[in-house]
Amino acid sequence: MDRQTKQILLAHNAQEKLEMASTTKIMTALVAIELADLESEFTIPDEAAGIEGSSIYLSAGETFKVIDLLYGLMIRSGNDSAVALAIATAGSEAHFVHLMNQKAEMIGAYNTVFANPHGLDGAIHYTTAYDLALITAHAMDNPLLKEIASTKYYKSTTKQGTVREFHSNNKFILNYPYATTSKTGWTTPAGRCLTSAAKKDEMEIVSVLLNAPNWFNDAMHMMDWGFENFEAVELVAKDAVLDIVDVVNGDKRVVPVVAGESLNFPVKKGSDPIITTEKQIHNTYAPISKGEKLGVLQFYIDGKIFYEVDLLASEDVAKKPLPWYLRLISKLNFIGNIPLESKGWYSW
Structure with a gap:
């Protein structure tokens, strides 16, 4: 998909509903960035500690800046970070998931349903390759999210002084020369899932792979194919x-x-x-x-x-000044006092 115009360049089974694993976190990050106070501090509640799967190992009672949780979400794919962001943004995980689904509908991702903010397997948690490309393209319109999703290293410090270092192991970000952003996801039912964006010259492409065993190589081949077969033409x-x-x-x-x-x-x-x-x-x-x-x-x-x-x-335009209106009224009054015949008007 072309990131700016959302035009599809290549698709295969693009409307098949599939689980998306941690690529879910693109929507989590987008909603949090749009609604949360990123510089505020948030104390980790019990509900956000000890979440299974990929983690940044949050402990209940630690205090983080919300922006640091976003980096933990996107670089290390922290499931605990996803729950913490949900609660920090919306007050509860359930309310946050409602906001995620609202945002998906606003974007036009009508075949997507979120059951949680992290992507662990849920009874009703799915998307399509087309919808996820649309969500990713819209997310990449946000400069901060784009920066976070392309970061290879980040260090955070809690209010209590605990330091965490986040190193990316995303091979697309690390190895593809035109990479701008990428998010991985994996669970046993979902398989390997990958969303990526890359820019060459004036064209930026988003690629999505769901349940793709050869995810990184496939994404790079898709990007190469796009850049080899299409060119960006400036319309305005x-x-x-x-x-x-x-x-x-x-x-x-x-x-x-x-x-x-x-x-x-x-x-x-x-x-x-x-x-x-x-x-x-x-x-x-x-x-x-x-x-x-x-x-x-x-x-x-x-x-x-x-x-x-x-x-x-291109420039300011003020309203006509009051004296102009007074002169206009004066002229109208003058015309109103002239006999009808002398105005050149006729009545019958």
Whole structure:
């Protein structure tokens, strides 16, 4: 999947519902980053200590910064860290799982159900390769999560002075030259699961493998295939002027609107797709602030929308000053006192 546009480049059994093991933690991290106070301190409760499977060996009563638990979650895949983050963010593991499922639906991952924040086997805990690619692509839009998911080493210190060092053993992150992020997962029922992202030139690709015995090599081969067969074509550049918009009641009659971001589209080499655009302007009333969203530029392929770029005001536009309105009222009153016949108007 292309990370920015969410376009599928290659798929096999992409809609098959499968368990996802610790790749679950991508959603755990995303929800925690969006909702928790990352610099706050959290004391580990009994429920988060001694969780089976991969662990950062939390002890009840230790006090961590929430940001440190995130690194323990993504680098060492701590199941105990996942439960601690859930409670720190939402007050309970159950409420946090509800938020995870809400977020999945918002993203469009409609064939995904989370039963817990860590990925240990659950009765109703599954995703599809497509859904997990979508979740990963959205997660990689978050700069902090992307940084954490690419980190190879991190050291944390509890309030009590205990030091923990987290070393990545993710072979994709360690060995693939274009790697940006990756998350592993494994349980006996789920098999080996891997989500990864890699960037070469202006194209960033997300790959997902579920129940894949040769996970790291397969991911690298998929990335190589993507970079060899597709190229990123720039459809619009950030800050490029895309239109001139009339302003209502402004001290300027018009304002140029610019692209809020660059858009690169993955084009299969040798192909010539037909891409069309449509502008939607939502606001033209002063006052307008520089950088304010005034509308969107929509991109279509085969008649279906695949991306929207925000259209932003390139400069401030103030409302017309009060004296202007007073002069207008004065003129209207003057016209109102002129006999009807002299205005050139007719009645019948």
